Amino acid sequence: MAELADLASLEMLASWDQQVMMPVEGAVARAQQLGVLARITHERATAAEIGDWLEEIAAALRAGEQLEEIDRDIVRIARRDWERARRVPEELAAELAQASAAGQESWRVAREHDDFAAFLPALARNVELARAYGQCVAEDGESAYEALLGDYDYGLRTAQLRRVFGALGEALAPLAAEASVRSPRRTLEVPVAAQRVAVTSTLTRLGVQPSSWRVDVSAHPFTAWIGRGDSRVTTRYSDGQVESLLSSLHEYGHALYERQIDPALARTNLGQGTSMSIHESQSKLWENHVARSPAFAEVLAAELGAGGFEVSAAELHAALVGVEASPVRVSADPLTYPLHIVVRFELELALIEGELPVAELPSAWREAMGRLLGVDVPSDALGCLQDVHWGAGSFGYFPSYALGCLIAAQLWEALEAELGSREEDLRRGEVGAIQRWLGEHVHRYGRRLDTMALLERASGRPLEIEPFLRYVAPLAGR
Amino acid sequence: MAELADLASLEMLASWDQQVMMPVEGAVARAQQLGVLARITHERATAAEIGDWLEEIAAALRAGEQLEEIDRDIVRIARRDWERARRVPEELAAELAQASAAGQESWRVAREHDDFAAFLPALARNVELARAYGQCVAEDGESAYEALLGDYDYGLRTAQLRRVFGALGEALAPLAAEASVRSPRRTLEVPVAAQRVAVTSTLTRLGVQPSSWRVDVSAHPFTAWIGRGDSRVTTRYSDGQVESLLSSLHEYGHALYERQIDPALARTNLGQGTSMSIHESQSKLWENHVARSPAFAEVLAAELGAGGFEVSAAELHAALVGVEASPVRVSADPLTYPLHIVVRFELELALIEGELPVAELPSAWREAMGRLLGVDVPSDALGCLQDVHWGAGSFGYFPSYALGCLIAAQLWEALEAELGSREEDLRRGEVGAIQRWLGEHVHRYGRRLDTMALLERASGRPLEIEPFLRYVAPLAGR
Numbered sequence: 001m002a003e004l005a006d007l008a009s010l011e012m013l014a015s016w017d018q019q020v021m022m023p024v025e026g027a028v029a030r031a032q033q034l035g036v037l038a039r040i041t042h043e044r045a046t047a048a049e050i051g052d053w054l055e056e057i058a059a060a061l062r063a064g065e066q067l068e069e070i071d072r073d074i075v076r077i078a079r080r081d082w083e084r085a086r087r088v089p090e091e092l093a094a095e096l097a098q099a100s101a102a103g104q105e106s107w108r109v110a111r112e113h114d115d116f117a118a119f120l121p122a123l124a125r126n127v128e129l130a131r132a133y134g135q136c137v138a139e140d141g142e143s144a145y146e147a148l149l150g151d152y153d154y155g156l157r158t159a160q161l162r163r164v165f166g167a168l169g170e171a172l173a174p175l176a177a178e179a180s181v182r183s184p185r186r187t188l189e190v191p192v193a194a195q196r197v198a199v200t201s202t203l204t205r206l207g208v209q210p211s212s213w214r215v216d217v218s219a220h221p222f223t224a225w226i227g228r229g230d231s232r233v234t235t236r237y238s239d240g241q242v243e244s245l246l247s248s249l250h251e252y253g254h255a256l257y258e259r260q261i262d263p264a265l266a267r268t269n270l271g272q273g274t275s276m277s278i279h280e281s282q283s284k285l286w287e288n289h290v291a292r293s294p295a296f297a298e299v300l301a302a303e304l305g306a307g308g309f310e311v312s313a314a315e316l317h318a319a320l321v322g323v324e325a326s327p328v329r330v331s332a333d334p335l336t337y338p339l340h341i342v343v344r345f346e347l348e349l350a351l352i353e354g355e356l357p358v359a360e361l362p363s364a365w366r367e368a369m370g371r372l373l374g375v376d377v378p379s380d381a382l383g384c385l386q387d388v389h390w391g392a393g394s395f396g397y398f399p400s401y402a403l404g405c406l407i408a409a410q411l412w413e414a415l416e417a418e419l420g421s422r423e424e425d426l427r428r429g430e431v432g433a434i435q436r437w438l439g440e441h442v443h444r445y446g447r448r449l450d451t452m453a454l455l456e457r458a459s460g461r462p463l464e465i466e467p468f469l470r471y472v473a474p475l476a477g478r
Numbered sequence: 479m480a481e482l483a484d485l486a487s488l489e490m491l492a493s494w495d496q497q498v499m500m501p502v503e504g505a506v507a508r509a510q511q512l513g514v515l516a517r518i519t520h521e522r523a524t525a526a527e528i529g530d531w532l533e534e535i536a537a538a539l540r541a542g543e544q545l546e547e548i549d550r551d552i553v554r555i556a557r558r559d560w561e562r563a564r565r566v567p568e569e570l571a572a573e574l575a576q577a578s579a580a581g582q583e584s585w586r587v588a589r590e591h592d593d594f595a596a597f598l599p600a601l602a603r604n605v606e607l608a609r610a611y612g613q614c615v616a617e618d619g620e621s622a623y624e625a626l627l628g629d630y631d632y633g634l635r636t637a638q639l640r641r642v643f644g645a646l647g648e649a650l651a652p653l654a655a656e657a658s659v660r661s662p663r664r665t666l667e668v669p670v671a672a673q674r675v676a677v678t679s680t681l682t683r684l685g686v687q688p689s690s691w692r693v694d695v696s697a698h699p700f701t702a703w704i705g706r707g708d709s710r711v712t713t714r715y716s717d718g719q720v721e722s723l724l725s726s727l728h729e730y731g732h733a734l735y736e737r738q739i740d741p742a743l744a745r746t747n748l749g750q751g752t753s754m755s756i757h758e759s760q761s762k763l764w765e766n767h768v769a770r771s772p773a774f775a776e777v778l779a780a781e782l783g784a785g786g787f788e789v790s791a792a793e794l795h796a797a798l799v800g801v802e803a804s805p806v807r808v809s810a811d812p813l814t815y816p817l818h819i820v821v822r823f824e825l826e827l828a829l830i831e832g833e834l835p836v837a838e839l840p841s842a843w844r845e846a847m848g849r850l851l852g853v854d855v856p857s858d859a860l861g862c863l864q865d866v867h868w869g870a871g872s873f874g875y876f877p878s879y880a881l882g883c884l885i886a887a888q889l890w891e892a893l894e895a896e897l898g899s900r901e902e903d904l905r906r907g908e909v910g911a912i913q914r915w916l917g918e919h920v921h922r923y924g925r926r927l928d929t930m931a932l933l934e935r936a937s938g939r940p941l942e943i944e945p946f947l948r949y950v951a952p953l954a955g956r
Contacts, residue, residue, distance in 0.1 A: 002510070003517075006511045006514040006515075007514065009507065010488060010492060010511050010514075013492060013495060014488060014491060022704075022708060023688060023689055023690045023692060023707065023708050024690075025689050025690035025706075025708065026690065026704060026705050026707045026708025028705075028707070029487065029704065029706050029707065030704075030705060032480070033484045033487050033488050033491075033705065035484075036481050036484040036485065036488075037488065040481075210501060211501055211502050212501045212502075212503035212504065213501060214499065214501060226500075226507065226508075227504050227506075227508060227510070227511065228503075228504070228506065228507050229501065229503025229504045229505075229506070230500060230501050230504025230507060230508070231501075
């Protein structure tokens with residue numbers, strides 16, 4: 001387990017380096033190095049001896065031996081991981097890897113030329129392989145799509161997602177229309193130099209110290225946790241945008257989650273974030289409920305002022321939350337963002353379940369975007385070709401983005417219910433109580449609890465959409 | 479072979495990151511990650527299946543099959559590496575690793591307190607284990623010390639080193655005394671900012687482009703070759719020193735060697751520098767014969783001028799070559815440097831061969847330093863405790879430093895004999911012909927030729943000390 005954890009860390013280091021430090025001409029060699037790491041990791045994660053150890057432990061337990069609580073979870077998750085990995089035939093795993101690489105390249109070219117037909121064969125193949133993979137991995141009673149979800153979020157049920165995302169779409173669509181009038185999107189021309197000052201001093205305020213953190217720039221912001229005491233976030237800067245402020249808080253949320261996992265779980269199979277949606281909830285909590293709060297806008301405005309850019313807290317806040325329905329997911333505002341995910345969930349589920357022929361994806365995309373977001377899709381490049389995920393063979397990944405928004409809102413309400421309103425603290429840039437509450441109720445568990453069990457333990461309730469709707473209601477003037 | 483090459487690249491990346499980028503608190507996790515990499519590498523390098531493959535190939539050759547020239551070398555070196563690695567019992571390998579870690583810590587504390595007695599037990603254990611290791615690894619007729627040498631420089635013979643280093647000591651000692659009068663050491667107060675400009679523009683002139691190189695700062699300058707198209711050198715800056723100029727050219731020489739290995743050898747066991755001494759000859763060639771030449775001093779002086787520091791080429795050259803015998807190796811001048819190595823060679827050979835009791839090392843050190851360098855050793859901290867090598871269990875490593883100086887001088891004479899004097903080119907900062915000659919005669923072979931065979935092929939002669947003596951003679955006014 002320790003070896004697998006260390007191999008995962010090395011993989012993360014090599015990827016971080018590739019995106020942040022590596023000279024471009026090192027790319028071919030790096031792909032080979034990452035390939036070797038993946039192969040060795042797969043080999044060890046599926047080794048027959050793991051099965052022998054699990055059998056030995058099971059026999060000892062049957063004979064009356066006891067395990068400590070943490071060890072019980074280690075064994076439970078080890079069995080789950082090992083069995084899931086072993087269910088995939090070698091040939092299928094190789095086909096998936098090959099189709100993912102080819103699909104990404106096909107997607108890249110097709111998007112560049114706005115040519116869905118050119119992408120169609122690769123997409124059809126990815127759908128077919130994903131379905132086959134899901135069927136292999138599925139446990140008793142699980143559908144192929146549920147098995148795919150399980151790679152990112154173990155235990156999610158399609159029926160629950162249909163219900164939650166269906167209700168979310170119905171409730172959010174009218175709110176979005178109102179909010180785009182009441183809280184329209186505005187741009188703020190913030191020079192990069194001021195953004196840099198604000199990002200650095202804000203992160204420092206949250207505890208980002210050079211002794212155990214790095215903050216760098218990369219084309220796409222991301223977070224790497226290389227090991228205990230080594231957290232690395234990236235952001236990006238462009239003139240006239242405030243994205244750097246939001247993205248640095250977003251990535252901070254991911255990093256803080258991994259940092260506050262119980263040290264006793266380090267180098268075990270439990271010592272990492274439990275799922276994509278809980279991870280995304282942690283980044284969204286800092287992005288939506290801290291960085292986009294009116295109170296914290298005072299801190300951010302002061303930091304921008306120290307960087308030479310004068311702006312009022314109210315103006316800054318308005319720029320951070322302004323709503324405008326658009327065809328593009330990655331630049332979407334906090335209110336319409338989950339609607340983009342509902343579109344993708346509906347469509348990828350229909351693709352995997354065979355209800356939507358792959359060739360009809362562009363028209364189905366236009367229909368769903370019109371119905372849920374009220375926008376016209378100007379081209380496939382800005383429509384169903386905008387994301388790499390399906391080209392890379394990732395199905396079942398999108399839901400975690402919206403679940404992250406919902407879970408963040410639900411956790412934030414639970415946190416404020418226990419600690420009282422955070423408004424005064426946030427106005428002063430005080431986040432210690434928030435960090436501690438998250439550490440205690442969410443982070444420390446690592447993989448010991450799956451998504452829904454963790455959410456219920458932390459918030460006292462099953463997944464609900466109402467906290468998120470209450471969070472965005474003010475944008476629509478409700 | 480490709481897998482082992484990629485694992486070595488990942489190890490280099492993780493070490494580079496540790497020294498250049500890693501937050502300090504990541505050190506414990508990094509040590510664990512490097513430990514896992516080393517364990518997996520060892521496991522695969524000594525796998526029984528490699529022996530099966532070698533046997534299969536041997537059988538096919540006996541049956542009349544043929545191998546291409548490169549494949550013959552791959553098989554020859556694979557057998558050598560595999561057999562050497564397999565000769566070390568697991569327990570001894572574990573003891574060596576443990577004693578190396580403990581020895582470095584003991585050395586660190588002993589040096590800090592100038593307390594040789596505190597280091598004695600760890601040193602005695604390292605000598606004993608190194609001897610045992612050498613005896614395990616030794617091939618027919620090899621001594622334990624020769625087997626130790628073989629980890630860094632395969633095929634070196636103790637008798638040859640005794641002869642060469644003996645003659646070198648006798649010839650250099652009187653030259654050093656004269657040179658310290660004729661070409662005394664001078665310091666030049668160069669501000670860091672000017673050094674940075676000069677280092678950057680000089681490296682750019684040599685072909686260091688961001689698309690396939692990185693230049694960073696680290697506590698100790700070093701080079702990492704992470705893969706094709708990904709070379710990374712580091713340097714360090716301190717006010718009033720010109721070390722950054724020398725060290726950046728030195729590291730450039732290491733990097734260029736790896737970059738110019740025949741691409742056909744990439745990801746085989748031949749696709750790396752052949753030995754420590756050839757590697758060191760490549761760094762010393764750029765340090766001694768380019769950076770320290772009067773002609774190239776004109777280029778460096780101009781670059782420093784562009785950085786705001788005015789100095790004449792003659793003054794700069796004098797500062798780069800000034801001679802002063804001192805007790806400390808790492809800051810030694812180009813003439814006395816090899817004498818420090820002769821001292822270490824004599825003493826480590828005597829330790830391994832059991833002729834020098836470990837407890838007598840400090841007095842033997844003082845005697846040798848007086849005899850060869852004419853200096854008094856003020857303390858053991860500045861004497862036999864100054865280097866980490868023996869504390870880390872590395873015996874047989876030191877000779878490559880002096881061999882590097884000798885081989886660099888011998889290659890340089892061969893290069894100028896073929897291309898004519900480089901003076902005019904160096905004055906204009908032109909190094910293309912030097913790069914090409916080294917690529918053609920030294921670099922491209924990778925591990926296909928061992929140290930002495932490569933030297934003879936490239937220079938037409940066996941190892942000699944005269945080229946180096948001719949290189950330093952002008953410093954003594956001869």
